[in-house]
Amino acid sequence: MGNVNIINHPLVKHKITLMRDEKTGTREFRILVEEVAMLMGYEAMRDLPTEDVEVKTPITTRKLPMLCGKKLAIVPILRAGLGMVSGLLALVPSAKVGHIGLYRDEVTHEPHEYYCKLPDRINERLVIVCDPMLATGGSAIQAVDFLKDKGCKNIKFMCIIAAPEGLDALRTAHPDIDIYVGNLDEKLNEDAYIVPGLGDAGDRIFGTK
Ligand SMILES: O=P(O)(O)OC[C@H]1O[C@H](OP(=O)(O)OP(=O)(O)O)[C@H](O)[C@@H]1O
Numbered sequence: 226m227g228n229v230n231i232i233n234h235p236l237v238k239h240k241i242t243l244m245r246d247e248k249t250g251t252r253e254f255r256i257l258v259e260e261v262a263m264l265m266g267y268e269a270m271r272d273l274p275t276e277d278v279e280v281k282t283p284i285t286t287r288k289l290p291m292l293c294g295k296k297l298a299i300v301p302i303l304r305a306g307l308g309m310v311s312g313l314l315a316l317v318p319s320a321k322v323g324h325i326g327l328y329r330d331e332v333t334h335e336p337h338e339y340y341c342k343l344p345d346r347i348n349e350r351l352v353i354v355c356d357p358m359l360a361t362g363g364s365a366i367q368a369v370d371f372l373k374d375k376g377c378k379n380i381k382f383m384c385i386i387a388a389p390e391g392l393d394a395l396r397t398a399h400p401d402i403d404i405y406v407g408n409l410d411e412k413l414n415e416d417a418y419i420v421p422g423l424g425d426a427g428d429r430i431f432g433t434k
Pocket residue numbers: 302303304305306327328329330334336356357358359360361362363364365391417425426427428
């Protein structure tokens with residue numbers, strides 16, 4: 226059974242509040258997404274495996290822990306998930322990056338896939354799927370379905386803001402994965418946007434609309 230981890234840290238809460246402000250422009254929004262992803266990544270990577278390697282310090286030689294970083298894949302859901310990648314790569318620069326392109330139909334709110342490219346031997350890696358927004362949960366569920374079809378067994382999902390409806394749906398569809406949430410918001414509105422939310426994360430990161 227996976228865990229739901231709601232990140233309870235004043236730095237994360239503060240930066241999410243700045244992201245929500247409609248006066249926050251594209252440049253600042255993009256920086257905030259990157260920073261929140263990095264702070265959340267610190268928690269999500271808490272159980273990354275390490276191996277002891279021999280290091281010669283100026284004083285002596287010891288076997289000391291280093292990350293087995295090559296086993297990690299970061300998989301953003303396009304477009305908005307792309308904004309989180311640089312923050313996560315700052316923590317583990319050797320991680321591989323895959324991409325799953327999904328857009329939500331404006332009327333049905335169903336996700337549609339338009340792109341997928343994953344690192345080799347994805348089934349052997351810890352995969353961290355990232356997307357700033359978990360609304361109905363449709364996009365996250367489809368991305369995890371797809372990764373499981375490819376044989377992935379060790380999957381985590383990270384989002385900056387979740388709606389209760391989406392979190393419940395993802396937990397029901399994929400109870401085995403660990404989920405990291407920057408803030409659990411109130412609800413979805415009639416257009417399946419998160420309330421209070423921050424609007425359309427992709428548009429705010431890329432300055433479209
Ligand atoms: O939980 P859901 O109801 O599926 O909604 C969440 C999805 O909607 C947004 O993507 P969008 O479709 O706007 O695409 P974009 O990232 O290209 O803007 C968001 O980045 C998630 O991927």
